[in-house]
Amino acid sequence: MPDTTEVKINPVTGTLIREGVPSIMNPDDKGGLEFALQLKDQYGAHVTVITMGLPQAEAILREALAMGVDRAILLTDRKLGGADTLATSSAIAGALRTMDFDLVITGRQAIDGDTAQVGPQIAEHLDLPQVSYMEDLKYDEATKTFTIRKQLEDGYQILEMQAPCVVTALASAVKPRYMSVSGIVTAWDKEVEVWGADRINVPEDRIGKAGSPTSVFKAFPKQLKPAGETFEVTPEEAVELIVNKLKEKHII
């Protein structure tokens, strides 16, 4: 993931200028990884991390290995290129169908697209129950049940799900651990499995550009807002002022 706090958009082509922008692990994914590693610490869960991307995405998987994951898979193939969220989720769901798992954790959303669609789409492809916007997770080994706190705009819900299931995690919910020194030293002793499109058994019209119904009409940098107006008034005057401004803008 390019660090989008440093990325710029080419005003002519409308595409991201990725050159010279450092790659970072997507923050929500890092949060999700921390939840997974906590399940490993507490219940001995076996944690596999999968990403789909260019070959250089291996660097981020090494980081995940240094944080303590057991297995790392990089899904990379020209046939998978140009994928929108639907084609991405089809490919990842295809990879997941070949594996045994109790829980799939994805980040809520990626910092470049901010769609928050891939996680929920994976759940739909696999026909599994899902909870998005997870901010806390508990597991009951006896019943194989996850108790999940889901963030809402004005509060939260507590939901229970039976394994296997899918959750999407929030970066703000958890503080991800640092890579350990020994994890870093041994991160290249483990294999990053490289999977091509042939490993996932998904029809070619469901992956890559062919499987992507989305087309980006236009991308543009956000314009700076003009400076706001400042009024020094009493609280009583402020109420009237604010109400009038809102009326002016037809908000109320």
Next chain:
Amino acid sequence: MDFSFTKQEELFLQMIREFAEKEVKPLAAEVDEEERFPMETVEKMAKIGLMGIPIPTQYGGAGGTNIMYGMAVEELSRVCATTGVILSAHTSLCAAPILESGTEEQKMKYLPKLASGEWIGAFGLTEPNAGTDAAGQQTIAVEDGDYWVLNGSKIFITNGSYANVFIIIAMTDKSLGTKGISAFIVEKTDPGFSIGKKEKKMGIRGSATTELIFEDCRIPKDRQIGQLGKGFNLAMKTLDGGRIGIACQALGIAQGAMDETVKYTKERKQFGKSISQFQNTQFQMADLETKVQAARLLCRKAHYNKDHGLPYSAEAAMAKLFAAETAMEVTTKAVQFHGGYGYTREYPVERMMRDAKITEIYEGTSEVQRMVIAGKLFK
């Protein structure tokens, strides 16, 4: 010749920078102001394996390189020199001599505890009357059946009141001079051992610098480390390694002051423009940046030699001499660039200038480093 990092070192640098920025920097001013040992930081460092970076995995360490360890001391010191020296004394002055000179039993007993950070390490050589002339040891160790009995005191001991295990240098046969000096492992709980007064210092104020007191301190025979009568050599070899750690600390302080000064001189406006736009600022800063980079290369070369089993005594002395004097120059000028604000505790360069001074003094003064370098030159 290859100046590039390994993939592991690159990833390590990414991690330690983030750790220093998020976990260490926010506490630096408070630790200094309150003269408080940052135990919570040490616990966080222990959790991710920073207390045992170059210790081999069979002794519970991370199995990393000394280059990585040097990076850690540098990056921690860049934001907090106190935290840098805690790690340096622990690793270079306590774990390293046990690793390099200890018996297999001593390594198995102490290294896993030190590497995991369960125990903190320290080193005692300096005495009130044995500073640069370290051969004038007055602490004595006498054999008594299955025990050694230690009497005397050590001063200026980094990590003193927080350490669990100490490498202690003492005279075992005064008639033999430096050949009558031996080294011992002392534990905090040993009978007759106690911590004396804590120093009030100019800089690195969060590190616990204390006196150690031995009053008929009885330790088992198997605590003697290295060959009997070779303790002076063990101490000098330990300091050779320690000096690279302190060189990295000085380098970190210098880099931290550069970071602050670049930021400040770009923001600060006088006579209608940023002071970074004045050629005086640019030329002085260019000279300082060159010295900082040169210091870094000396530090890395010394650790490279240590990692590759090459001699590093003179390299360590040069790295420490140059990095320490660079740190003092950079921080002094950093305060000057900050003007009146730089003299206040509102800006970190005031602390950095106080912290830098000790790097010209401990683990061998700059004069001692010149003696070591000249000794090699004129041998």
